[in-house]
Amino acid sequence: MTTILLGLNGATISNASLEQALVVAKQAGFGGFEPRVPSLAEYASANRVGKVLTTLANLGLVWLPLNALENVFAWDQATLAAQATAIFSLALRFQVPYLILVPGPAQLSDALACAQLTWLKAQGAQYHIELLYELIGFRSFAFSNLTQAYHLANTTGIPLVLDTFHLAISQASPKDIMRLSPKAIGLVHLSDAITTGKALEELNDTDRVLPGEGGLPLTDLMAAIYQVGYRGPISIEVFHPKYKNEDPYKVAAEAMFRTKQLLKDAGWPL
Numbered sequence: 001m002t003t004i005l006l007g008l009n010g011a012t013i014s015n016a017s018l019e020q021a022l023v024v025a026k027q028a029g030f031g032g033f034e035p036r037v038p039s040l041a042e043y044a045s046a047n048r049v050g051k052v053l054t055t056l057a058n059l060g061l062v063w064l065p066l067n068a069l070e071n072v073f074a075w076d077q078a079t080l081a082a083q084a085t086a087i088f089s090l091a092l093r094f095q096v097p098y099l100i101l102v103p104g105p106a107q108l109s110d111a112l113a114c115a116q117l118t119w120l121k122a123q124g125a126q127y128h129i130e131l132l133y134e135l136i137g138f139r140s141f142a143f144s145n146l147t148q149a150y151h152l153a154n155t156t157g158i159p160l161v162l163d164t165f166h167l168a169i170s171q172a173s174p175k176d177i178m179r180l181s182p183k184a185i186g187l188v189h190l191s192d193a194i195t196t197g198k199a200l201e202e203l204n205d206t207d208r209v210l211p212g213e214g215g216l217p218l219t220d221l222m223a224a225i226y227q228v229g230y231r232g233p234i235s236i237e238v239f240h241p242k243y244k245n246e247d248p249y250k251v252a253a254e255a256m257f258r259t260k261q262l263l264k265d266a267g268w269p270l
Contacts, residue, residue, distance in 0.1 A: 009036070025252060034237070035094070069102065089127065191211070
């Protein structure tokens with residue numbers, strides 16, 4: 001039986017320092033941790049890179065992809081190059097081998113987007129960094145449905161990050177997911193969302209909660225992702241402000257419990 005790597009995204013316990021967050025993730029039973037750029041930048045500025053890497057190794061955790069290089073289709077080339085260089089360098093210092101690209105609000109052609117992603121892929125390779133591309137379902141963002149994002153992934157060879165929140169708000173169906181190749185998926189972000197009194201297109205990141213605390217069709221989405229053949233890492237990523245007032249150990253333990261229950265319901269062997 002394949003062991004699924006479950007990871008905790010730093011945003012889920014944002015009130016914890018990076019070192020504490022690693023301990024929290026391990027204690028809750030997670031095998032991976034998904035770091036975010038501001039946290040790594042803070043520790044790099046304080047010359048505490050070695051301390052973080054030692055903590056990671058001692059706990060037996062692995063890095064999930066660094067989240068993220070934002071707005072990749074919204075910047076001019078010079079700004080994008082500068083931002084990419086800074087974040088690639090940060091990932092390299094912390095020995096994070098993968099980086100997530102986020103499109104941002106922009107309008108551009110498929111051809112230009114593919115050229116931009118191909119260029120970034122080549123730049124990342126110089127730092128030994130592999131890239132993933134995240135589907136963002138907000139209507140103002142570029143390529144905001146699964147068909148469009150999958151086309152970019154197929155054309156550039158950059159795997160997708162499938163986020164259950166963004167799959168839901170973009171109204172991707174289980175049938176849409178079943179058309180994907182499992183090789184085109186590099187990471188799954190898992191979250192629910194509070195949907196009471198809101199249409200899907202009105203939801204935003206602050207509505208995102210732990211699995212089972214909201215109203216998204218998570219069981220159907222995760223069942224389709226499993227049935228298509230994906231067996232890679234799953235990272236719990238929520239942004240609701242209520243978690244900032246809670247004990248990160250409690251939040252992480254609840255995240256693990258709810259995630260395992262959801263995956264069991266969706267047919268994942270754990």
